[in-house]
Amino acid sequence: MNVTSSNPATGERRELDFEETSTEAVLALATRASLASREYAGHRLDWREELLRAMAEELEGDADALVASAQFETALPEARLRGELARTAFQFRFFAEVVGDGAFLAVSIDEARDSPMGPLPDLRRMRVPLGPVAVFGSSNFPFAFSVPGGDTASALAAGCAVVIKAHPAHPATSAACFAALSRAAARLGAPEGLLGLVFGLDAGSELVRAPEVAAVGFTGSLAAGRALWALANAREVPVPFYGELGSANPLVVTSAAARERGGVIGEGIAASVTLGAGQFCTKPGLIFVPTGEGGDALVASLGARLEGEGPFTMLSENIAENFRRGSRSLETVGGAAVLVAGALGEGAHVAARLLEVDAARFVAEDSLHAECFGPLAVVVRFDGADELRAALEAAEPSLTFSVHVAEVDPDGAALVELGSRRAGRVVVNGYPTGVGVSWSMHHGGPWPATTAAGATSVGAAAIERWLRPVTYQSVPEDLLPPALRDDNPLGIVRRVNGRLVTTR
């Protein structure tokens, strides 16, 4: 069956000149990737940096064509796509920097010594690549969380080959991005099979099952992520599955903050809820607002800003249909009142919506806790700190947790503490959309937001997912990897006899 590319704005469909990937082809790619991974792991780190930078260049060189392809397939605005592509290229360069830094190898050297437990041998630890990584990109970021996204860049940075499952909502863009990455690999003479690309739902399942695949990175829906997570665990040799599955992202406004500047906060929330038509896994979907005047002003301002926002063209008809279903469920099953009744529309088109429930109802009704992907938020009105706390503890753990506080606020500390227990990122007086690529970013969170709370899919630490430690005991200098040799030829930070040494 040939793969088809569609335009969600117009419904236009184009048949592409390649087919879904057969089981045999998936297994062959995984085998090639395994051989390539082994060879690649033996390359010098500075060569790895060069490869990552070459990939950034090839993506930038193809910007016009890539953006045009993504515009057709996602209906996202050109400026947004150009920005996303720039971020994607930046991400490759950032991971080149992370490789050069060397701290990701977590090198620790304990020279042979006597101890209270008797003599200890020479022990030297570093991290080594796991092997081929299967990457499942998301629909909502055709570049930054797809074929050339953070999972691909971080896996390559870690020293692993990748086999990528193209997202069905942007197959042509996936193929074009893959071609750009492949050109960079060819230009540098990378091992054949370092990069692989597969199309089709079945090919994705086969990829997770392929014996040579050593780990899986996934960004997408709860249903698909859970199913693939179960597949990864059902293998004869289970492999780590790093799934980022989205969340409802609570945003709390304290009573003091609502009194102080409820109207302004309402405007900010509206902008965050409708950014990218609400198609961010970090969209604030649950807005906890106090009862009373300040809260009323906030909700009024939020509603006024959302009223008439849209219609938006969603990334696919499928996503628009899920949005309609989700919105209806919040009303009919959840019992939420409709404050802003944006048109549920047709095809891929929907408009912004705002719903409201009280905290007691929110605690009692599980269906209100679900993420509704798109331009919609549910306001949860609370009366006092106890009711707020109960409602927040009832919500699912999440990727982000935002708190708006007043200059001096009796509720601030407890809410920041609560957020740190139930989310991967705590935002104060800001909005959770926007996930910067940096050393300190954590994009993850407790189950069900992700399948692995210790892992991040954005930022420097994303590389750690594709590595495991090995200790070399009494290994002679000439048989040690360079990172572990006495003279520190890589010039990286290492722990030596218990002390961090940052200079050569």
Add this chain to the structure above:
Amino acid sequence: MNVTSSNPATGERRELDFEETSTEAVLALATRASLASREYAGHRLDWREELLRAMAEELEGDADALVASAQFETALPEARLRGELARTAFQFRFFAEVVGDGAFLAVSIDEARDSPMGPLPDLRRMRVPLGPVAVFGSSNFPFAFSVPGGDTASALAAGCAVVIKAHPAHPATSAACFAALSRAAARLGAPEGLLGLVFGLDAGSELVRAPEVAAVGFTGSLAAGRALWALANAREVPVPFYGELGSANPLVVTSAAARERGGVIGEGIAASVTLGAGQFCTKPGLIFVPTGEGGDALVASLGARLEGEGPFTMLSENIAENFRRGSRSLETVGGAAVLVAGALGEGAHVAARLLEVDAARFVAEDSLHAECFGPLAVVVRFDGADELRAALEAAEPSLTFSVHVAEVDPDGAALVELGSRRAGRVVVNGYPTGVGVSWSMHHGGPWPATTAAGATSVGAAAIERWLRPVTYQSVPEDLLPPALRDDNPLGIVRRVNGRLVTTR
């Protein structure tokens, strides 16, 4: 049903004055642990260090009684048990040092700045405790991998409460160790419920299922570990399961090394195989020896040393019975020849055994790849590098991989590389038994040696299993945890704007 303590050497049984833990009691302990964990996480790090040191002191203060109890229940020699208890106390102090070092928090601070992607907010990341940890100790180390073992010490160091499942082979020792730890907790005024202890198989399953349990540490058999791993994944909210399940631990002697000093290596292997009656998860169980004179000399020396070794009293009749079953399976199913036919004995008593197969048989017959826990090794004779490589790739991935090489050895580099792909620790010209508590130790390995190849159960990095990162975005100074404040009040190593800063 009252819990019973037995002496494997004599068969004597003593009924203890407590019962197996009921489901209700397990759930109550998990709930208490959850509340305690939250309170404990808020304590200062230096208080946490003090608690760990107090636990070391209480264990040492009780040494005579603890060792006597363990001698009765395990039949291990007094000197070995005194050494193990000293190591266990050392381990608590070592984790106090790890806490004080602060690097385990993985702090990274990116101050707000402009970037090619637009302005980035202030982002500060640290690791936070997961919550209550369930600990399953092993039979073979009644102190160091049991109630007061590495999982308990590292979880407490991470800021988590623990609920421990006592091993049925040493319940009285478990209770006595727990009392010592509890005294330390009480002396320092630790939150009630910080430590819990349960007895019984069903109690163990209930503990893994308890909703408040946030992670599981396990050391033990493949069968029990796999079953509990499946339970942890089948929960409504799955939790990380860190299982160290043992392995067959290949040890390779190159042709050059066998020629150079086959006899000496044979003696060393015999000592490692019989250490603690072979009841170490790091016992070298598969000995890859070249055909020809050097190899013959090695096998002769190994056999001569093992001949007549024993009878040993195993840790329990159950373990001795498994040893008999395993040994018979290697002979009858695997087709291994018997070189040293130590008596399979009765009750808990067995003697050392040595078996032999050729590499082709080893590749063909899966039953030969299984670990046989106890004083037994299987010699695999290989003819040339290709046959060796095929046999090593057929073996299961393992905790350790040892290589004996000559001064100048053409096979050394390739074997170290192969070992690093298939094991957690690569030992050159040494023996894998003995796992030092240190910064650089990695005690883990790819599946099926463990359920989580990225994790270690020994050494400083063991603490990382019980933590997850949280990023604080734009959080005002007074709402930040101390580790993230500008003035670095904890004086710990931090990454600031991408650069590691080790001084205050």
